Amino acid sequence: MKQIQVQTHPIATRVTHWLMALAILVLIGSGWRIYNASPIFGFTFPEWATLGGDVEQALALHNDPGVASAIAWHFAAMWLLAASYLGFMLWNLVSGHFRRDFLPVGAASFWRDFSAAIRFRLDHRLGEYNVVQRVAYWGVLASVAMMLLSGITIWKPVQTYPLELLFGGFQGARIVHFVFMTAIALFIVIHVALVILVPKTFVAMTLGKATADHTGER
Amino acid sequence: MDLERRRLFGGGLSMGALTLLTGCDISDHDSVQRALAAVSRFNDRVQAALFGAHKLAPTFSEAEAVKDFRYNAWYGPEKAPKLSPSDYRLTLAGMIADKTPWTVEKLYTLPQTTQITRHICVEGWSMIGKWGGAPLSTFLQRIGADLSAKYVGFECADGYYEGIDMPTALHPQTLMAFKLSDETLPTRHGYPFKMRIPTKLGFKNPKFVTTIYVTNQQPRGFWTDRGYNWFSGI
Numbered sequence: 001m002k003q004i005q006v007q008t009h010p011i012a013t014r015v016t017h018w019l020m021a022l023a024i025l026v027l028i029g030s031g032w033r034i035y036n037a038s039p040i041f042g043f044t045f046p047e048w049a050t051l052g053g054d055v056e057q058a059l060a061l062h063n064d065p066g067v068a069s070a071i072a073w074h075f076a077a078m079w080l081l082a083a084s085y086l087g088f089m090l091w092n093l094v095s096g097h098f099r100r101d102f103l104p105v106g107a108a109s110f111w112r113d114f115s116a117a118i119r120f121r122l123d124h125r126l127g128e129y130n131v132v133q134r135v136a137y138w139g140v141l142a143s144v145a146m147m148l149l150s151g152i153t154i155w156k157p158v159q160t161y162p163l164e165l166l167f168g169g170f171q172g173a174r175i176v177h178f179v180f181m182t183a184i185a186l187f188i189v190i191h192v193a194l195v196i197l198v199p200k201t202f203v204a205m206t207l208g209k210a211t212a213d214h215t216g217e218r
Numbered sequence: 219m220d221l222e223r224r225r226l227f228g229g230g231l232s233m234g235a236l237t238l239l240t241g242c243d244i245s246d247h248d249s250v251q252r253a254l255a256a257v258s259r260f261n262d263r264v265q266a267a268l269f270g271a272h273k274l275a276p277t278f279s280e281a282e283a284v285k286d287f288r289y290n291a292w293y294g295p296e297k298a299p300k301l302s303p304s305d306y307r308l309t310l311a312g313m314i315a316d317k318t319p320w321t322v323e324k325l326y327t328l329p330q331t332t333q334i335t336r337h338i339c340v341e342g343w344s345m346i347g348k349w350g351g352a353p354l355s356t357f358l359q360r361i362g363a364d365l366s367a368k369y370v371g372f373e374c375a376d377g378y379y380e381g382i383d384m385p386t387a388l389h390p391q392t393l394m395a396f397k398l399s400d401e402t403l404p405t406r407h408g409y410p411f412k413m414r415i416p417t418k419l420g421f422k423n424p425k426f427v428t429t430i431y432v433t434n435q436q437p438r439g440f441w442t443d444r445g446y447n448w449f450s451g452i
Binding site: 067 | 269276416
């Protein structure tokens with residue numbers, strides 16, 4: 001049966017989505033460089049994947065492996081992420097996008113869609129979110145909130161002292177910051193892979209509208 | 219593969235290339251560095267506003283204090299300057315009424331307190347230590363420093379230099395630390411004294427201080443000159 005599907009994204013959603021995307025890329029790249037200065041676990045990130053300028057040049061010029069630039073990036077992009085995240089959340093709460101398209105979320109329906117998805121039997125319908133998608137989006141939005149909270153704890157451990165007790169101390173806050181970074185990075189990998197499979201979602205998120213008939217894009 | 223999909227792959231590739239380039243390119247452009255420095259100055263103002271003049275840094279128990287405190291500098295501990303108590307003089311400059319230099323002996327006559335606080339490095343590691351010394355605010359009052367000035371600066375025997383805002387200088391936990399773990403501050407940790415400022419990142423705790431000056435012009439900082447944030451409050 002032929003069926004026209006439409007996906008639209010208002011300008012507020014598109015602008016805040018792409019600002020968040022840019023901020024998160026900068027924060028992850030610079031965060032990996034900062035992590036490398038004092039690794040929590042037994043590994044470091046490859047230098048080419050980090051943000052903060054040429055390491056050899058920075059070491060030669062001022063005895064610093066580009067951590068200064070990485071921190072400057074991190075403490076600039078944090079404002080961009082906080083502002084665009086707040087804008088995204090407020091807009092979608094007020095406009096009803098969350099309520100209309102991302103609820104309800106139930107265990108039974110999640111399990112139904114999840115088992116269909118892992119057997120590649122879950123159809124993508126442009127403009128509709130299945131329960132696995134809904135849970136993934138709630139998860140990444142909650143992860144960003146956790147990043148902002150643990151991040152402010154690491155930035156201001158004296159001024160926000162009681163907050164770090166929730167994370168198990170200053171070093172605990174660093175681990176929480178790392179764990180939710182990993183969750184967001186995994187989300188991005190899956191998110192981008194699915195966008196490549198259904199490119200019209202990219203069109204909708206960029207230009208505002210995309211249409212497909214059901215026999216076309218899957 | 220339809221045309222749209224091909225275009226998207228091209229877009230995806232150039233996004234990847236951009237991310238790769240950022241690792242070695244974008245950060246080093248002068249214009250990018252200028253923009254980041256402007257945000258860093260904005261962050262200074264935000265942090266000054268967030269700073270609580272009477273909010274104390276958390277203190278810890280004796281058992282949590284590390285006895286063998288980590289040595290940290292851009293040179294090895296064997297190169298740390300050895301200052302002799304007979305030759306050492308603390309020079310005073312700037313907006314200070316009595317600029318008579320101070321000997322170690324005279325510094326030790328200042329009223330002292332102890333604190334068990336946490337040193338947090340900009341790199342992310344942290345360590346709890348037990349420090350003893352004189353509150354900088356007591357010293358500033360004793361020498362007749364103009365407390366309405368904006369900044370206090372430090373010059374050090376190893377070529378290091380730092381500076382802090384006056385509210386932090388007057389904070390009750392900002393110490394001229396003469397002792398670490400109940401013993402005279404070892405040479406490698408900054409004998410005769412280091413600044414112990416638990417409301418600032420570690421690099422704003424200069425060692426081997428030989429000059430203190432009071433000024434309305436923001437003092438330079440060794441790592442700030444290398445791109446780190448000036449206020450660096452925690």
